[in-house]
Amino acid sequence: MITTTQTFTTAIAAASATSSRRAPGVPRMGAWTVSDEKGLSVVEFTSFIGLGISSAADAPKQPVEQGGFYAFNKVASPVEATVTLALQGDSAAFQQALDTLNTFNREARLISVVTPEREFGSMTLVGFNYNRKTEA
Secondary structure: OOEEEEEEEEEEEEEEEEEEEOOOOOOOOOOOEEEOOOOOEOOOOOEEEEEEEEOOEEOOEEEOHHHOEEEOOOEEOOOEEEEEEEEEEOHHHHHHHHHHHHHHHHOOOOEEEEOOOEEEEEEEEEEEEEEEEEEO
């Protein structure tokens, strides 16, 4: 029997970042997932391999007297998340996941990245790539 494993790495950027913490000891069903506006999993996956969150801000500077600079109006950049998911299964499951990711990549649909500690909501998929490996 041949088993195929696909790994998807998605780049997700916040449309308007919201982040919420869950109360300690109150787990959410399906923790470690990427869900749509209705709370349903965007892609059915075998393993949630990794998550990277990036948050930055810029503080424009203006020159002032005697060669100094003054920073003002700090501007936050959107939160960016990189999620790596693994899917093990047949070609039909892989094609369905790929079609779903293509749809979310083309459209401005909101998704949430859910972890046991935090949920990053109001995000949109801005890109993805995948690797495919066959195991005998």
